Amino acid sequence: MTSITQIHELLVSKKMSASELAEQYVSAAERDNPEMKAYITITRDAAMSAAREVDAKIARGAEIPPLAGVPFNMKDLVSTAGVRTTCASKMLEDYVPFYDAAVWEALQSQGAVMVGKGNMDEFAMGSTNKTSYFGAPLNPRGKSRVPGGSSGGVAAAVAGGTAVYGIGSDTGGSIRQPAAYCGVVGLKPTYGAVSRYGLIAFASSLDQIGPLTANVRDAAIVLDAISDKDSRDMTSRGTAKTADRLTGDVHGLRIGIAREFFENLPPEIEESVMASAKTLEKQGAVLADVSFPMVSYGLPTYYILACAEASSNLGRYDGLRFGHRAEEFRDLEDFICKTRSEGFGAEVKRRILLGTYVLSSGYYDAFYNKAQQLRRAISNDFEKLFGAVDCLLTPTTPSTALRFDAQLSPVEVYMTDICTVPINIAGVPAISFPCGFDADGLPIGAQLIGRKFDEQTILNAALAFENATAAEFLRPSNGGVSL
């Protein structure tokens, strides 16, 4: 996989122009997409136009930012003015925003080149990408496998070489889980590190935008570009710049290993993650056994809170102001019900129903209120742990990429997020990085969890692992661009 730094060097040394690069990546995306489906919309004209602007800047002798001219994939729930933004839903199949999300403004100011809008689970609800209205993308590491979700198309584009990096969103693991399944790096920043202005909402208290990249340094570069305080998202505070302070030095770093995250794991995942812990220990880190007993409550807590917020957020889709509209109906009430039933897929409807249930009179205290109490308890547990250790190391997922034909119940699919949801509940940052392969050659991901607004520590530790293993787990796949 080609890195952002490699591309930057190619451009600055004038070995390649931004236009040549854009042409290669857009052409590769157009060639691969009928089968791989990593993109919902490919934006050739806009990409080439952005690339020409970067070339003009280089020709003038101006310095260019690190992301200038670097082709990337933007998850299709980030609003892009003039470019349709579908959320992988029939409901928004033809929706074209009239404004840019804050993260897209930030990337455009760097001269970023958007190859297109990335495939995803419908409204970011899913862990396989099978809920996309536009068809599921394939995993470049094995085409019979799902790429994970919900940012599956973004991860697949980076792993498949049709984008150098991607912008995803993570509500319960939607950056880290597909990153693990596709063998790339995925960073879920602290809640509040990146403005959510223009991000189409799923669960507003949990949603956070972040990068999927070919390596750890690239994740730091993208985070620095998109993280800022934004008055249009009152939860945003930005976070400290990271890339220039990356050392890969973990001497004295206290890494907690919470056994609860390792229960019922396939042996090869446990062995790979523990081997990565030992690698970091050899680099000077100090391992400590810790306990996180609330892990098992993370998933039910998450599904109550996320679905409650989704049932409220998705109330806006009534067919009146934007989105799909029913053609045949009896009256206004019937129009709204039919519009929503036709426009939403089965998983979205299931979650709206669950959210409505837990918020309804008679169930609110037992479900929603209890889940809010659990959110506080889980956050308290993280804060307590971070008094004793600097970060936690866990598996990212309890399995490698699932087969497309796996017959699983909704709850069994939800279980793939068991290691990632507690992080969103507490609002802390976490990074997934490749740390091994299973017997089928599929990537295994390890997850480092840090203190709020301390992305630096987990990026440093992940970089230390990458350096110590000579990036042997960051492998290119077939397809895409090869420079």
Add this chain to the structure above:
Amino acid sequence: MITADGLLKLASLSKLSLDGIDLDETARDVGSVIDFANEVSTADLTGYNLTETDDQSPLREDIVVPSVPVGTILVNAGEAVTDGGGGFFVAPVKGAVK
């Protein structure tokens, strides 16, 4: 568990139509997710301070800022009326839309 009647009530509250859907099967499906969510009832939170928070609600000045023109807001509407600088969405009622 949730019954087929309970599911219909839930769908009504959710503004979803379940026409043509197997109610018993969907009730079992949604019921299994509700049962899963109900695991929170077994959590013992004794000893936790559930009121402390390190988060501060940020506030901003109450200042009027430029807004989006009405005509722009109406661009994605299925049916709307625009007149000069104003306009409005049209809500379909019985017989108003095919």
